[in-house]
Amino acid sequence: MYEQFKRGIIYSAMGKYSIVLVQLLVTAVISRILTPAEYGIVSAVNIFLVFFQLLADFGIGPAIIQNKQLTRKEVDSIFSFSLYIAVGLSILFVFLGYPMSLFYGNEVFIRISMILAIAVFFYGILVVPQSLLLKEQNFKLVNLTTIAGAIVSGIVSIILAFLGFSYYAIIIGNTAKAFTMFMVFYLKTDTRIKLKFSWAPLRKIYAFSRNQFLFNFINYFSRNLDNLLIGRYLSSSALAYYDQAYRMSLYPNQVLTSVVTSVIHPILSDYVDEKERIKRVYLRMSNLLATLGMPLSVFLFFTAEEIILFIFGLQWDGSILTFQILALSVWIQMIVSSTGGIFQSGNRTDLLLLSGILSTIFNVSGIVSGILMGQIEFVALFLVIAFALNFLQVNYLLMIKMFNDSLLPFFKVLIKPLILALIQVGAFLLLPDLPFNLFINLVIKGLVFVVMWIGGLLITGEFKRLLNEVRTAKD
16 A cells, blocks of 8 residues: 555656646736636636536546445446537537626627637546546546646647637646547546446435535535625625635645645545544644644735735735635645545545535634625635534544544644644744845744744754654555
């Protein structure tokens, strides 16, 4: 298992880091061309694109990875089913532009939906080929393809933005990405399309995929209701400021957590009956993520202004306070995002679904409360509170309901990471105001963070323990 994780993490890290770098570079360029209002339109339509991607997946992807008895013929039948679903959803998306235009009071969504319908189709039919590659643990090809898709999307978007295509630049770039990824996945898996499909393979994965789909469905609304309501009841500019801040708060997850979480389910699914082994992996992973995430949350809180203005430009100052608030939840999101693969690996998508329902209740309550206050900063504040509550409930379900243990072993692995975070707080509170430009200030604060983090690791003994973890990982 160690070698599997090692190989998977290496390729996953390569993919995630490259994609984040490409996204940051593309965003840094385009955010200086498009206005926050134009970005707000893209953010609004992306809410519906993500929802249709969710519908297209239908929980099929994780179910294919989990089920080791599916034959190639059965997988081809499932792929044919996904093709019909993708066609239907893309047609539906074409007409979705009309109610969207009424909801947001802008007819531009009618034309946008016609273009993005193509992306919906390709995102829908790439689910099965991509899942097959993940099931085979071909992390190298999956990540290289994802990088290629991000690069294609970035090049197309930047060129079109310079040519004056406004928000269409990003939309067409996204469509190019979906097409690129599908073509590679399809050709590399030799998947067969048939006009007829059998319901038997679908019934074979139904129980797992149903709970997975319902969780994804519920989680979608808990994660996207904020953008939906901000775009409707505040303004496109407010949505753009909020969306940029929120996406920046997710980058640590993409860079640090998803490197590991993307390989958890494909690998640990082989150990479905070894709950103790899965628990041991989760506790080790939680400790590592907290060791990185808690100090990082402090750093992002104290460098919010430099990060936002340096990356996006001076016109995005409206995102600073929102990002600062959301930064407090970065470590929470890093740990919680790893739990889905743990539930899946233990074949407990029923608990995953329950966790999703509770998460939705907390998130929706927080979002609505923030909207009623009338400012994106309050939306961010109440969301952070909701994330904290979700952190407690998801670990209760894991440690007590799935592993038949208590919460004590989990909270023990968070003690030293908390000390590391407090050391960072003290360092930044003592740091005087820096009189230099944004970049120099950011570099200085970054050096303070690294020095204090390494010093904290040595003081708490975590540095030695992490080295021992690496040496004993084979066990």
